[in-house]
Amino acid sequence: MGHTASDPATTAATASALDTALVLGTALAPVVARGVIIRRPRAVALAEKADADRLLVRTLQRLRSRYGTAPLRLAVPGRSVVLVLDDADVHRVLAGSPEPFATTTPEKRGALGHFQPHGVLISHGADRADRRRFNESALDTDRPLHHLAEPMVAVVREEAHALLAEADRTGVLDWDAFGKAWMRIVRRVALGDSARDDRELTELLARLRAAGNWSFAHPRRRDLREEFLQRLRQQLEKAEPGSLAAAAADAPTSPRTHPVEQVPQWLFAFDPAGLAAFRALALLAGHPAEQRAVADDLADRDPSRPHDLPLLRAAVLESVRLWPTTPAILRETTTTTRLGERVLPAKTLVVVLTPFFHRDDERLPYADRFAPAIWQDGSARESLSLVPFSAGPAVCPGQNLVLLLTSTLLAALLQHHEVALTSRPRLYPGRRIPGTLNPYGLRFSVARRPS
Numbered sequence: 308m309g310h311t312a313s314d315p316a317t318t319a320a321t322a323s324a325l326d327t328a329l330v331l332g333t334a335l336a337p338v339v340a341r342g343v344i345i346r347r348p349r350a351v352a353l354a355e356k357a358d359a360d361r362l363l364v365r366t367l368q369r370l371r372s373r374y375g376t377a378p379l380r381l382a383v384p385g386r387s388v389v390l391v392l393d394d395a396d397v398h399r400v401l402a403g404s405p406e407p408f409a410t411t412t413p414e415k416r417g418a419l420g421h422f423q424p425h426g427v428l429i430s431h432g433a434d435r436a437d438r439r440r441f442n443e444s445a446l447d448t449d450r451p452l453h454h455l456a457e458p459m460v461a462v463v464r465e466e467a468h469a470l471l472a473e474a475d476r477t478g479v480l481d482w483d484a485f486g487k488a489w490m491r492i493v494r495r496v497a498l499g500d501s502a503r504d505d506r507e508l509t510e511l512l513a514r515l516r517a518a519g520n521w522s523f524a525h526p527r528r529r530d531l532r533e534e535f536l537q538r539l540r541q542q543l544e545k546a547e548p549g550s551l552a553a554a555a556a557d558a559p560t561s562p563r564t565h566p567v568e569q570v571p572q573w574l575f576a577f578d579p580a581g582l583a584a585f586r587a588l589a590l591l592a593g594h595p596a597e598q599r600a601v602a603d604d605l606a607d608r609d610p611s612r613p614h615d616l617p618l619l620r621a622a623v624l625e626s627v628r629l630w631p632t633t634p635a636i637l638r639e640t641t642t643t644t645r646l647g648e649r650v651l652p653a654k655t656l657v658v659v660l661t662p663f664f665h666r667d668d669e670r671l672p673y674a675d676r677f678a679p680a681i682w683q684d685g686s687a688r689e690s691l692s693l694v695p696f697s698a699g700p701a702v703c704p705g706q707n708l709v710l711l712l713t714s715t716l717l718a719a720l721l722q723h724h725e726v727a728l729t730s731r732p733r734l735y736p737g738r739r740i741p742g743t744l745n746p747y748g749l750r751f752s753v754a755r756r757p758s
């Protein structure tokens with residue numbers, strides 16, 4: 308007798324070739340086309356037109372109703388691949404990382420090996436434990452306010468004021484200005500003030516990341532990688548006070564750590580953080596009551612001090628829930644592994660497509676609404692599959708730092724100013740939030756708030 312979807316503790320049911328093609332076509336292909344390692348703005352704009360992530364949600368909902376919630380094997384030749392469709396399984400996979408669900412997969416090694424072959428994300432076993440410790444120490448993973456929050460907040464506010472001065476002059480805030488200001492913040496926070504205008508370093512990494520988008524399909528660019536890592540090493544050696552480079556210099560290392568190769572991930576992961584902050588600004592612009600609540604909350608705070616800003620942190624969390632910047636979390640089984648009611652062979656690629664879980668309107672009453680309250684009233688935590696920063700032992704170690712920097716930047720922008728969206732699509736209360744929102748096309752009007 309063959310296995311069917313209802314057999315307990317058996318191998319996973321397999322999607323038909325047609326359904327597999329549907330998943331690959333509507334879910335995976337658009338994710339890959341937009342660029343996994345670095346975004347391709349034109350593809351992002353097309354994805355917005357096609358409402359790509361909404362299509363993904365519909366496709367996976369259809370598969371779930373056809374095959375059930377157990378992990379679903381895709382009919383991919385030459386590779387064992389399962390799609391996770393149940394939120395308890397999302398939790399099991401992430402809680403069971405890195406053993407038996409390894410974070411490193413051939414696909415990720417192909418992509419990230421271009422510039423950080425010893426990065427923690429593609430490390431396993433003792434190497435991973437060592438590099439994870441280094442990352443957690445430098446990024447202060449468990450603390451809402453990094454121990455260098457004070458100098459970091461000063462940097463963010465300085466750059467925000469320059470950005471606002473420009474917006475005050477033109478009355479407009481767009482990605483061109485915001486993105487440049489953000490990258491200056493990132494270089495100063497990560498590497499120190501002397502790196503503020505080192506756009507070449509960002510550019511070198513962008514070229515390596517563009518190769519990374521093609522994973523194994525792109526030839527390795529060893530000369531470029533060496534040049535990049537050499538420049539990065541020199542900058543890190545300065546350990547400029549107040550920067551992550553200084554925190555890294557104080558973090559525990561061993562011959563396994565390869566500290567310089569942990570840093571490209573920090574630099575490139577700050578990109579989606581900037582996009583998330585800009586989309587959070589769009590959410591607040593479209594929801595005046597929430598924007599007002601933020602301004603009221605800021606009124607009594609000393610802006611020069613670091614603060615845990617729950618309303619703005621929740622807005623950024625909503626931004627990455629609604630538009631996850633890591634839409635595909637991949638794991639690979641290290642051995643024959645039980646997942647829920649199914650048994651997966653070793654070396655099975657386990658795929659968690661977060662837009663499906665974050666926007667599943669058959670389960671979540673707030674799926675397509677701006678609902679920052681869920682991050683404060685415990686409902687996001689209760690749900691096992693709202694995982695914009697992943698979860699479990701391999702959770703993003705930069706989450707708190709991202710929320711500190713983005714909330715501080717938004718606070719600086721909104722404390723004395725009001726923003727409104729002038730680009731389309733418009734966002735407003737009561738309207739379904741679009742599945743995909745192209746951040747590069749956002750434009751805001753900015754006006755000083757009457758005091």
Ligand code: HEM
Nearest residue numbers: 427428573576577579580583633695696697701703704705
């Ligand atoms: C909006 C911003 C960000 C989001 C949504 C995000 C999300 C994530 C997610 C989902 C993962 C898990 C990926 C996987 O397991 O395949 C991850 C891993 C990681 N992130 Fe972030 N991240 C962000 C920014 C950052 C920043 C700014 C840093 C560093 C400064 C950072 C450092 C890392 C590191 C080192 C890992 C690998 C952790 C490990 O494998 O143990 N991230 N991030």
